[in-house]
Amino acid sequence: MMKLECRGLTAGYRELVVISNVSLTITQGSVTCIIGPNGAGKSTLLKALMGLIRIHEGDIVIDEQSLMPVRTERMAQLGIGYVPQLSNVFPTLTVAENLEIGGYARGGSSMDDVLELFQVLKGVLRKPAGKLSGGQQTMVAIGRALMGNPDFLLVDEPTAGLSPAIAGTLWGYLKALAGRGMGIGVVEQNVRLALTNSNDAYLLASGSIRLHEQAADLAAREDLEGLFLEAEPQEQN
Numbered sequence: 001m002m003k004l005e006c007r008g009l010t011a012g013y014r015e016l017v018v019i020s021n022v023s024l025t026i027t028q029g030s031v032t033c034i035i036g037p038n039g040a041g042k043s044t045l046l047k048a049l050m051g052l053i054r055i056h057e058g059d060i061v062i063d064e065q066s067l068m069p070v071r072t073e074r075m076a077q078l079g080i081g082y083v084p085q086l087s088n089v090f091p092t093l094t095v096a097e098n099l100e101i102g103g104y105a106r107g108g109s110s111m112d113d114v115l116e117l118f119q120v121l122k123g124v125l126r127k128p129a130g131k132l133s134g135g136q137q138t139m140v141a142i143g144r145a146l147m148g149n150p151d152f153l154l155v156d157e158p159t160a161g162l163s164p165a166i167a168g169t170l171w172g173y174l175k176a177l178a179g180r181g182m183g184i185g186v187v188e189q190n191v192r193l194a195l196t197n198s199n200d201a202y203l204l205a206s207g208s209i210r211l212h213e214q215a216a217d218l219a220a221r222e223d224l225e226g227l228f229l230e231a232e233p234q235e236q237n
């Protein structure tokens with residue numbers, strides 16, 4: 001099984017360092033979640049992995065092969081799909097057009113493959129993606145990444161603002177993709193949902209990894225809520 005790893009990654013926005021010395025592994029065939037309070041740097045970590053922001057130090061590696069210097073436009077070709085937290089569909093393009101765009105950088109999956117997973121999109125292919133429900137838009141965004149037949153998929157908060165039922169459905173899809181051998185990395189605000197559906201969990205706080213455990217072990221800890229509260233930035237007076 002291939003692994004996507006970052007080692008000692010320090011990154012941020014221009015001179016500003018947001019994440020420090022972060023090491024993390026995403027393994028094919030399993031789901032790795034990244035949890036942590038607002039502003040912890042979860043999205044920043046995914047953006048750094050995708051080469052979207054300045055990397056000050058550290059390495060990003062697939063199977064011992066360094067990807068440094070990371071070039072965003074090559075990530076899809078290297079087999080890494082990314083679904084950003086916001087603005088992850090082209091709202092005025094149709095669902096079909098959104099999916100087609102995902103296949104440009106690297107083919108390998110057909111729209112039929114994607115629609116077999118997200119059956120509900122079959123009936124709305126000609127609709128502008130912006131007219132769909134939140135859950136369906138997330139499926140389009142994930143589907144677009146899947147069009148490149150990635151080995152690894154990084155997803156930033158796929159369930160934000162969605163009903164618990166839809167959130168559960170989306171996690172079911174992510175687990176199914178891991179079951180087919182993909183390596184899934186997910187940032188999720190709903191800690192319980194993340195831990196019950198993941199194999200591995202990282203708690204990120206103030207830009208650093210505070211904990212790394214098997215998700216089931218972390219879920220079983222009685223001090224979980226306390227750990228999470230401790231991870232909140234201290235209030236400044």
Ligand SMILES: Nc1ncnc2c1ncn2[C@@H]1O[C@H](COP(=O)(O)OP(=O)(O)OP(=O)(O)O)[C@@H](O)[C@H]1O
Nearest residue numbers: 013016018036037038039040041042043044045085
């Ligand atoms: N484009 C940017 N320029 C400068 N600073 C930024 C930028 N985006 C985020 N930050 C800062 O980086 C820090 C981490 O933000 P980030 O979005 O990674 O957190 P997060 O853990 O994803 O939070 P949330 O749960 O709210 O999505 C915050 O202090 C934020 O203000």
Ligand SMILES: [Mg+2]
Nearest residue numbers: 042043044085
């Ligand atoms: Mg975020």
